[in-house]
Amino acid sequence: MTLNAKICGLSTPETLDTAIRGGASHVGFVFFAPSPRNLSRERAQQLAARVPNHVTRVGVFVDPDDALLDSAISAGSLQALQLHTTSPERAAAIRAKTKLPVWAAVAVKQNVDLAAAARYQGIADRILYDAKTPAGATLPGGMGVRFDWTLLQGFRHPLPWALSGGLDPVNMAEAVRITGAELVDVSSGVGSSAGIKDPGKIAAFLKAASAL
Numbered sequence: 001m002t003l004n005a006k007i008c009g010l011s012t013p014e015t016l017d018t019a020i021r022g023g024a025s026h027v028g029f030v031f032f033a034p035s036p037r038n039l040s041r042e043r044a045q046q047l048a049a050r051v052p053n054h055v056t057r058v059g060v061f062v063d064p065d066d067a068l069l070d071s072a073i074s075a076g077s078l079q080a081l082q083l084h085t086t087s088p089e090r091a092a093a094i095r096a097k098t099k100l101p102v103w104a105a106v107a108v109k110q111n112v113d114l115a116a117a118a119r120y121q122g123i124a125d126r127i128l129y130d131a132k133t134p135a136g137a138t139l140p141g142g143m144g145v146r147f148d149w150t151l152l153q154g155f156r157h158p159l160p161w162a163l164s165g166g167l168d169p170v171n172m173a174e175a176v177r178i179t180g181a182e183l184v185d186v187s188s189g190v191g192s193s194a195g196i197k198d199p200g201k202i203a204a205f206l207k208a209a210s211a212l
């Protein structure tokens with residue numbers, strides 16, 4: 001099996017280059033103002049120009065409006081849209097308008113949460129199973145929270161999918177063994193403090209992924 005890896009929340013040329021050199025299949029750029037990883041148009045343009053064609057640029061959004069999408073897609077030369085807290089109806093409209101693949105983030109804490117994935121069938125191109133962040137948290141993702149991976153065992157996935165939420169260079173192999181994920185996504189687990197990524201941890205995560 002080839003395990004693909006997305007490094008999310010990249011915001012500097014150095015950490016982006018580390019992800020690309022390490023073999024990331026996808027890189028994630030955050031467009032959500034309250035996030036410490038939020039990118040300006042200028043920074044998104046600067047980063048996007050460094051990404052080779054074989055690495056997919058994914059924009060990360062929280063129920064975005066059209067103006068934000070238009071601006072971010074052009075600045076970040078985005079090739080896929082990861083949508084958090086976005087209804088299936090809105091996700092369908094975004095996909096129809098942008099013609100870009102849509103990843104629907106499904107926030108998971110307990111078994112019943114998985115049912116949300118089916119609501120994106122025929123709408124999203126991929127489900128991103130992510131951990132539900134605590135009530136009142138400012139961000140719906142990128143907080144290093146993990147969920148019980150055994151919930152995905154035996155689950156009939158309605159769409160291609162990726163595993164996210166609290167992964168790091170050490171626990172990722174176990175998460176893959178338990179869930180059978182073929183694409184993993186990480187942000188906090190390769191960071192050193194809020195908004196700052198650690199090149200050493202990015203390299204370690206990607207090395208661990210390439211060993212599986």
Ligand SMILES: O=C(O)c1ccccc1NCC(=O)[C@H](O)[C@H](O)COP(=O)(O)O
Nearest residue numbers: 008035141142143144165166186187188
């Ligand atoms: O990173 C953010 O600031 C962010 C803000 C709003 C929505 C999503 C966000 N990040 C998504 C991710 O970084 C990951 O796709 C995912 O949530 C896993 O993050 P982590 O648990 O920190 O590895």
